[in-house]
Amino acid sequence: MAGWRFTASGIVNSRAKVTVVVSAVLLITGAALRPVEEWVRKAEPHPMRPVRARRINAVLGQGTSMAVLGGFRALVADLLWLKAYLAWSACDLPATETMIRVVTTVDGRPLCFWLNGARIMAYDMTQWRLRAVGRGGAVPTALRRRITDEQAGMALRLLEDARGQHPESAAVCVEMANIHLNTRADPAAAACWYRQAAALPDAPYYAARIHAELLKRLGRPREAYAWLRQLHPTLPPGEEAAGAPVVLGRIRDLERALEIPENERYVAPEVDVVAQRQQKID
Amino acid sequence: MNRVAFSLARMNLIAGNTFREAVRQRLLPLVILVAAAMTGSAMLFRDFHFGSSELKFVMDVGFGALTFFGAILSIVASAQLFFSEIERRTVLTVLAKPVWRAEFILGKLGGVLLLLLVYCVLVTTLLAGLLWWCETALMKADPGAFEAGRTVAYAGLVWCGLVQWLKLGVLAALTLLVASYARSSLFAVLAGFFALVICQLQSLARDYYGMMDSSLARGGLELLGLVFPNFQLFDVADRVAAGGTLSIGLIGGIAAYALAYLSVYGGLAVYCFRHREL
Amino acid sequence: MNAIEIDGITKDFTPGLFGAKVRALDGVTLRIGAGEIVGLLGPNGSGKSTLLKIVVGLLAPTAGACRIEGVPSGRVEARRGVGYLPEAPDFCPHLTGFELVLFHARLGRAPRAGMKERVEAVIARVGLVEVMHRRIGTYSQGMRQRIGLAQALVTDPRVLILDEPTAGIDPVGAAEIGAMINRFKTQGRTVLLSSHSPGQIEDLCDRVALLDHGRLVLQERVDELTRQGGRTALLVDPLPEGVLGELRGWLQARGVEFHGVEMPRSRLERVFLETVGRRSKGGDERS
Numbered sequence: 131m132a133g134w135r136f137t138a139s140g141i142v143n144s145r146a147k148v149t150v151v152v153s154a155v156l157l158i159t160g161a162a163l164r165p166v167e168e169w170v171r172k173a174e175p176h177p178m179r180p181v182r183a184r185r186i187n188a189v190l191g192q193g194t195s196m197a198v199l200g201g202f203r204a205l206v207a208d209l210l211w212l213k214a215y216l217a218w219s220a221c222d223l224p225a226t227e228t229m230i231r232v233v234t235t236v237d238g239r240p241l242c243f244w245l246n247g248a249r250i251m252a253y254d255m256t257q258w259r260l261r262a263v264g265r266g267g268a269v270p271t272a273l274r275r276r277i278t279d280e281q282a283g284m285a286l287r288l289l290e291d292a293r294g295q296h297p298e299s300a301a302v303c304v305e306m307a308n309i310h311l312n313t314r315a316d317p318a319a320a321a322c323w324y325r326q327a328a329a330l331p332d333a334p335y336y337a338a339r340i341h342a343e344l345l346k347r348l349g350r351p352r353e354a355y356a357w358l359r360q361l362h363p364t365l366p367p368g369e370e371a372a373g374a375p376v377v378l379g380r381i382r383d384l385e386r387a388l389e390i391p392e393n394e395r396y397v398a399p400e401v402d403v404v405a406q407r408q409q410k411i412d
Numbered sequence: 413m414n415r416v417a418f419s420l421a422r423m424n425l426i427a428g429n430t431f432r433e434a435v436r437q438r439l440l441p442l443v444i445l446v447a448a449a450m451t452g453s454a455m456l457f458r459d460f461h462f463g464s465s466e467l468k469f470v471m472d473v474g475f476g477a478l479t480f481f482g483a484i485l486s487i488v489a490s491a492q493l494f495f496s497e498i499e500r501r502t503v504l505t506v507l508a509k510p511v512w513r514a515e516f517i518l519g520k521l522g523g524v525l526l527l528l529l530v531y532c533v534l535v536t537t538l539l540a541g542l543l544w545w546c547e548t549a550l551m552k553a554d555p556g557a558f559e560a561g562r563t564v565a566y567a568g569l570v571w572c573g574l575v576q577w578l579k580l581g582v583l584a585a586l587t588l589l590v591a592s593y594a595r596s597s598l599f600a601v602l603a604g605f606f607a608l609v610i611c612q613l614q615s616l617a618r619d620y621y622g623m624m625d626s627s628l629a630r631g632g633l634e635l636l637g638l639v640f641p642n643f644q645l646f647d648v649a650d651r652v653a654a655g656g657t658l659s660i661g662l663i664g665g666i667a668a669y670a671l672a673y674l675s676v677y678g679g680l681a682v683y684c685f686r687h688r689e690l
Numbered sequence: 691m692n693a694i695e696i697d698g699i700t701k702d703f704t705p706g707l708f709g710a711k712v713r714a715l716d717g718v719t720l721r722i723g724a725g726e727i728v729g730l731l732g733p734n735g736s737g738k739s740t741l742l743k744i745v746v747g748l749l750a751p752t753a754g755a756c757r758i759e760g761v762p763s764g765r766v767e768a769r770r771g772v773g774y775l776p777e778a779p780d781f782c783p784h785l786t787g788f789e790l791v792l793f794h795a796r797l798g799r800a801p802r803a804g805m806k807e808r809v810e811a812v813i814a815r816v817g818l819v820e821v822m823h824r825r826i827g828t829y830s831q832g833m834r835q836r837i838g839l840a841q842a843l844v845t846d847p848r849v850l851i852l853d854e855p856t857a858g859i860d861p862v863g864a865a866e867i868g869a870m871i872n873r874f875k876t877q878g879r880t881v882l883l884s885s886h887s888p889g890q891i892e893d894l895c896d897r898v899a900l901l902d903h904g905r906l907v908l909q910e911r912v913d914e915l916t917r918q919g920g921r922t923a924l925l926v927d928p929l930p931e932g933v934l935g936e937l938r939g940w941l942q943a944r945g946v947e948f949h950g951v952e953m954p955r956s957r958l959e960r961v962f963l964e965t966v967g968r969r970s971k972g973g974d975e976r977s
């Protein structure tokens with residue numbers, strides 16, 4: 131670079147030249163950086179789904195959707211969650227349902243929106259409807275059943291959508307299991323979801339234990355016993371939440387109940403063996 | 413004849429002077445105050461007793477304010493600090509010294525980057541303090557929810573602040589490029605905001621309209637996507653607030669992307685400025 | 691070697707993208723030797739500022755070339771020994787005068803040792819010591835002009851290019867700056883300055899270059915120009931009745947042509963210089 135050179139051409143030419151050079155360099159840069167851009171986009175743990183623009187526009191109006199698209203998606207979702215909260219405080223069922231749906235559409239990344247939304251649908255809304263139907267009096271069992279089922283269905287559909295965005299989240303499966311168990315009194319479905327939850331990497335330890343408990347309650351103690359036998363060696367002995375002694379206790383209970391012969395009974399690995407195995411893994 | 417080499421020291425001198433001017437113009441204090449007020453107003457969420465998701469709200473509002481006012485600061489400061497030199501003709505006294513035009517324009521960029529860094533550090537620190545305070549209050553109120561210790565990813569917060577700085581830096585370099593070519597400060601500011609909108613929206617637009625029939629419109633979008641950086645890549649704060657994590661690789665990728673754009677915009681700004689009539 | 695060589699400089703401006711060309715300079719050629727003081731004289735819009743910017747390398751000419759101490763103006767190296775004062779400079783109002791001059795001293799790669807003292811000395815030379823730690827935003831027009839001069843001088847340049855150095859400066863200050871420029875001459879520095887005021891150029895410069903509509907219409911040594919006609923003016927106290935007639939007759943008898951009578955026009959300036967100048971001198975003695 132030897133200083134800027136005096137050009138003999140006029141300014142119009144010079145400006146035109148600058149414009150062309152700048153545009154060309156920008157295009158080349160954009161093309162060259164495409165791979166980096168794609169790589170960063172792919173590296174997202176929860177790839178951002180394009181929000182369905184029409185749907186958001188219909189609910190929120192143009193301005194808010196611009197904010198959503200303009201990088202303030204989380205903030206908009208928070209504010210909409212506030213609206214959902216206000217509707218919830220007023221026990222306004224249609225508004226609450228719409229807002230929960232909108233919030234999760236705008237920003238499906240935070241789990242708390244999905245989980246809290248499902249709980250509101252399954253439990254609170256059921257209460258509201260029962261209260262409205264009963265007007266203080268008792269609600270006929272058939273009607274109660276229907277309302278509870280409908281609300282559980284609504285919550286489960288929401289959680290199915292959540293699984294679409296968070297396939298690796300155990301919390302969603304646990305929530306589904308809870309709803310099956312608590313509102314529909316369907317331990318078989320619940321057991322199934324607890325097992326799915328237990329298979330996921332961030333599963334809480336209790337999911338596997340409850341799965342066994344439900345199998346026992348369903349009259350399938352052999353399955354429960356087999357499940358617990360293969361579960362126990364995977365539990366870290368030192369951790370309280372893992373509850374290895376509790377699981378061992380249940381195994382012994384089942385062995386007594388099922389009258390498993392002494393020589394076929396489960397032999398717990400020595401603690402230090404487990405520790406050695408742990409060390410190898412580390 | 414001894415050559416005068418490009419000197420980092422002189423560039424830093426100009427950067428320091430630019431930063432000092434911005435600070436004395438009360439540009440930075442004003443924006444920091446506003447962003448702080450916004451962040452503080454996130455405390456209103458406390459009245460709703462959301463429990464631990466209150467922290468997510470505070471974080472979202474804080475980063476929203478950081479990004480929003482940072483974008484304004486970045487565009488206005490770049491255009492203003494450049495054109496004030498042109499309009500006051502002080503650029504003439506600077507360039508009448510043995511100073512490369514590259515040193516001048518990169519010094520301006522450096523000054524704005526420093527300004528944005530201070531801004532991002534201050535607002536992020538403030539946000540972290542606020543979160544810490546809120547979290548402590550929540551932990552006292554509901555110890556059960558915090559059995560595993562604090563839930564806010566404070567390290568992630570720092571990374572988010574850094575990524576926001578990179579994004580604002582790219583925006584500043586883009587605005588400076590426009591300013592080095594444009595005739596008026598107003599034009600540069602408007603073009604900066606226009607570019608910001610395109611940068612933020614172009615990738616979504618490509619996703620939506622990628623399947624469009626009109627190949628003309630699709631080609632146009634592709635072209636926009638090539639010319640402007642994709643700012644969606646920098647929106648990592650949402651992810652941290654939503655409980656996600658940031659890998660070093662991801663941050664490295666984002667930083668590489670930002671630095672590439674920073675150097676290209678800086679280089680082009682130098683090129684435009686060398687062809688500018690003063 | 692000439693300190694400044696201006697060779698057939700032509701400059702066209704094109705305001706707007708499709709505007710008509712404006713020819714600001716048209717084939718200007720001028721050579722300035724080392725140690726010479728040359729004044730550019732010309733009406734508004736004649737191209738003085740444009741020419742000076744081209745000399746400093748801030749503008750590229752449409753045609754022609756320009757060199758400072760043999761180095762083409764467009765190169766950064768050419769500006770190593772140059773001090774430039776732009777027309778009506780306006781500095782960042784948030785800086786103090788001291789900070790501004792220090793900044794330019796550093797930019798001009800002045801040696802670090804003793805830099806602060808040198809900056810203070812330069813500011814003292816332009817008479818701003820009392821206000822140097824005040825923000826420039828609080829300066830008057832003339833103070834800004836002086837601080838502009840200080841930033842041009844602080845790198846101790848061999849070539850000074852001053853665009854209307856005394857615009858907005860009071861006559862005392864203008865006289866001081868004139869004295870400063872005269873000192874540059876004894877120090878062997880080269881000065882190229884522009885002015886509207888023929889009187890100032892006459893006082894300061896060795897040579898005058900007259901620009902009109904971008905053309906160099908005249909360049910001549912000032913003493914040659916002023917000696918033209920070789921006339922003599924007498925300045926006397928008010929003449930009594932009839933003396934003028936006698937004087938005229940007396941001169942005619944000796945063959946001296948009598949051209950006319952004028953009232954001296956610069957009386958007010960002289961009064962100003964005598965009163966204010968004495969006051970500021972007195973102030974110096976006190977301090």
Ligand SMILES: Nc1ncnc2c1ncn2[C@@H]1O[C@H](COP(=O)(O)OP(=O)(O)OP(=O)(O)O)[C@@H](O)[C@H]1O
Binds near residue numbers: 741
């Ligand atoms: N940037 C520019 N764009 C277009 N025209 C310009 C530009 N700068 C100067 N001119 C034109 O060039 C001519 C010379 O201007 P210049 O400023 O050199 O005059 P000047 O002799 O310094 O006048 P003054 O005594 O008023 O300072 C004028 O006609 C002016 O309009």
Ligand SMILES: [Mg+2]
Binds near residue numbers: 777
């Ligand atoms: Mg002029």
